Amino acid sequence: MKIFYSAFIATILASDGHAAEPRVRKGTVLTSDAETIKGAEVREQVVVPDLKEVQKAGKSNGKSNGVSRGGNDRGGTCDDSASPGNSSGFSAVYGMTNEPNNEVIVYSRDTTTGLLTFEQAVSTTGAGGTFALNTGPPANMEFAPGIDPILTTDPLIVAGKCLLVSNPASHDVSTFRIKSASEIEFAVKVSSGGIWPGSIAHRDGLVYVLNAGGNGSIQGFRLNPGTCGLTSIAGPVGLNQGGGPVDPINASPSDPPSNLGSPSQVGFTPSGDVFVTIAINGGGQNLGVWPGGENGSLNIFHVEEDGSVSNQVQKVIDDRIRSLPASFDFDDQGRLLLSEITILGLGNPTGVDDPSCCGGVSVWDIDEFGEFELLEVLNVKQALTCWVKYNPRNGCAYTTNTGYGTISSVSSAGGDTATVVDSIAASGLPGVLDINVSTDGRHVYVLVPNVIAFQDGGLVPGTGQPAIHVYDAGCDCGLTEVQAITNGYPSQDERIAAAGGTVFQGVVGITSYPGPN
DSSP states (O other), rough: HHHHHHHHHHHHHHHOOOOOOOOOOOOOOOOOOOOOEEETTTOOOOOOHHHHHHTTOOOOOSSOOOOOOOOOOTTTOTTTSSOOOOOOOOEEEEEEEEEESSSSEEEETTTOOOOOOEEEEEEEESSOOOOBBBOOOTTTTGGGGSSSSSSSSOOOETTTTEEEEEETTTEEEEEEEEEESSSSEEEEEEOOOOOOOOEEEEEETTHHHHHHHHTEEEEEEOOOTTTTTTEEEEEEEEOOOOOOOOOOOOOOOOOOOOOOTSEEEEEEEEOOOOEEEEESSTTTTTOOTTTTOOOOOEEEEEOOTTSEEEEEEEEEOOOSSTEEEEEEOOOOOOOEEEEEEOOOOOOOOOSTTTTTGGGEEEEEOOTOOOEEEEEEEEEESSEEEEEEEEEEETEEEEETTTTEEEEEEEEEEESOOEEEEEEEOOOOTTTOEEEEEOOOEEEEEEEOOOOOEEEEEEEEEOOOOEEEEEEEEEETTTTEEEEEEESSSSOOHHHHHTTTTSSOOOOOOEEEEEEOO
């Protein structure tokens, strides 16, 4: 299996181009041609229904998935020339080291320029970790998937004035009270309700944590907005990641979770239900198993009044085998924007001009019954398109393409269709991972681990020094880099030493305050 994973990653890339008092570490300051494919395959354009008209027709349960998130259409009130002014509040950006002694890295953020200043690093009192096939140093190309240690997005999020952080290896979640732009205060650490927690989601005091280990699960919590305490809701809900096409009853899930095949994100739909993406349905042990072992799935769980979930609805992506659905967001029209690592599914890529080589974004409508309709498939022609975030200010979604170290931009505003604006909106970002958009929509922040780079048709070791790159986000979906800050992140040698010299654990996660809700 290890060899299979490594070969799979190499093939894609080669196609071109808990609760003790937390420790606090202080530091010094540092300033500083795409293709659009309609439908599941190349075919006639799919006409996207006007969701406003659908809403007018009425929903039987009173819910609507076409809920505005406060954004503006491109060409509307988005104005690059307007000054954002000085906010009366403060702003901050947070990362995490994911080391055996996991830490939150705190940066204050200038609300006008978006520039970051490193303030301190604070222990979560929990342990960072790495999923299967991420135990080798970056110079060992056999461990290429180690560029993303937990293959999940949003392992730390802002919820009101609380910061929530996953500790994968200690199987718990730490919370902090946000005091100022430069200070957070440890609140509590609780069990995640499963093993290997990664992605976290919050809405209106309801929190769900995605556990990727074992059979996989989601666990709900109520968040106290004043104390930042978490109270569990019922027990975890399983994701059935122990089965498979070879032996659906007795198959054992990989543990730690298999990197590429693990459940990758939990979130909320615009109507308030819980949504989970699973890259390989049934578990990562099914990657490479035929027939039908490599289909990903989209999963909706109805949220009851008490915050518990029921009535799982699952959509298996079986028309594009091994498309590996990873991350998602929703646009202002309530459409699902789904990043898929290999957007057209299994293929034999021969170059970047071969669309089967690459990742992209699929666009979906989801009705109140959980029925999915695929509207569009957008190929950004970049390798390993893992994470996506939507910016309501300019109606643009941005994907991070880990394989090629690039960011792509997709427009999803002002019309019935979404389009790729720029396949390479930003480049030179070796192994780029998580992405965050500031609440004002003016700045985009991306985490670049610098573990592995793609160069001259092959994989080469990066510098090993993580950085956060800061961009101005234009109304035309363009990105202009204004800062790259490395201060606060331990170097590669420091991280390997912290792990006893035998395990390399990469960095993950980025979020900002104020958050979306």
